[in-house]
Amino acid sequence: MSREVLMSYKNHKRKFLFLFLVILAFIVRWLMSLSPEFTEKYYSRGLDPVIMQPLSRLTGIFPLSAAELFIIILTIYMVVRIVFLIIRAVKSRKWSVFVPFLANVVMIASLWFFIQTVVWNINYERLPFAAVANMEVRDSSVEELESLCRLLIKDTNSLRDQVEKDHNGIMKTDGGFDSIAQRAEEGYTELARQYPFLGGNYGRPKPVLLSRLMSHTNIIGIYTCLTGEANIDVDIPDLDQPSTALHEMAHQRGFAREDEANFISYIACMAHPDADFKYSGSVLALQHSMNALYAADPERYFALVKSYSPGYLTDLMNEQAYWKQFQGVTKKVVDKMNDTYLKLNGEADGVKSYGRMVDLLLALYRNRLE
Numbered sequence: 001m002s003r004e005v006l007m008s009y010k011n012h013k014r015k016f017l018f019l020f021l022v023i024l025a026f027i028v029r030w031l032m033s034l035s036p037e038f039t040e041k042y043y044s045r046g047l048d049p050v051i052m053q054p055l056s057r058l059t060g061i062f063p064l065s066a067a068e069l070f071i072i073i074l075t076i077y078m079v080v081r082i083v084f085l086i087i088r089a090v091k092s093r094k095w096s097v098f099v100p101f102l103a104n105v106v107m108i109a110s111l112w113f114f115i116q117t118v119v120w121n122i123n124y125e126r127l128p129f130a131a132v133a134n135m136e137v138r139d140s141s142v143e144e145l146e147s148l149c150r151l152l153i154k155d156t157n158s159l160r161d162q163v164e165k166d167h168n169g170i171m172k173t174d175g176g177f178d179s180i181a182q183r184a185e186e187g188y189t190e191l192a193r194q195y196p197f198l199g200g201n202y203g204r205p206k207p208v209l210l211s212r213l214m215s216h217t218n219i220i221g222i223y224t225c226l227t228g229e230a231n232i233d234v235d236i237p238d239l240d241q242p243s244t245a246l247h248e249m250a251h252q253r254g255f256a257r258e259d260e261a262n263f264i265s266y267i268a269c270m271a272h273p274d275a276d277f278k279y280s281g282s283v284l285a286l287q288h289s290m291n292a293l294y295a296a297d298p299e300r301y302f303a304l305v306k307s308y309s310p311g312y313l314t315d316l317m318n319e320q321a322y323w324k325q326f327q328g329v330t331k332k333v334v335d336k337m338n339d340t341y342l343k344l345n346g347e348a349d350g351v352k353s354y355g356r357m358v359d360l361l362l363a364l365y366r367n368r369l370e
Helices: 003-033 036-059 066-092 095-119 121-125 142-160 176-183 185-191 211-215 238-252 258-271 275-296 298-305 310-324 329-344 350-369
Strands: 221-224 229-232
Touching: 003 036, 003 095, 003 121, 036 095, 036 121, 066 095, 066 229, 095 121, 142 275, 142 298, 142 310, 142 350, 176 238, 185 238, 185 258, 221 238, 229 238, 238 258, 238 275, 238 310, 258 275, 258 350, 275 298, 275 350
Parallel strands: none
Antiparallel strands: 221 229
């Protein structure tokens, strides 16, 4: 380490001390994990909604995503700043010019990590949704899984006949995403009658400006806890937009785990009065269940695929054609990052944990399957 770099470090070492906030965040998270019941009562149903509801309503005043705009501005600033520092370092031959910049990055990143943990990540330590909803989740046979898939196929085929279609016969929503955003809350209003803890007054889901770019990452929705916003990729097929919106709105309500947010999205869609939401939710549940059946028994899977209605098959092929455009290096990198993030937040199976939604579906419909 050169003398200039060392002197610059000494002048900014207080900023590097913010790294201790990362350690403190892990300690706080660990303490809250010791008692999920305490976390559920005093954090997830106590502190979290007190903070997130007014924050979400405040940022909801703006039609665009405040989080996305901040990220765009920050990215531009970081690129310009780094280029400027490289030019300065080359001209002066002093790499110490990077130390103040790195010190600020460490300080801000550490502070961000701590705040994210305090206002959001602790929700990973709450009681499972099955426990708070009094649902019995247990191991199920392949026969039960097959019966669930049959039931969902019947629902999906029936709902497909009730939705609007475009000139190509592909499912569409009247009014586009604006209509979805305006109507999304109705699903949770109805669902809160059965599960009051899923109620609340939050901001509407928002469209992502750079949705096409977002599709390259294979991420279709992002909840930003620092703004309380549910951000949706509006470039994806209409088929997926209602269930994606309600998925991110489940995160607004403090349910952090992806499998639980998927299940909550499904039951919120089915509680919604409009057919396009019901159909989108039914497709979400069907795809997860059929994926599980394929892994367990491919022969049963292919036998059931034959019972898909022509309308649903049209939507399914359109969905597959859409995502085929984005198979590449970017998707693989982001998948790896997402997998790492999920594992760091206690979802031991990483991306594979999305399949656990099926256990909740089986628990929900067990009486109908028996």
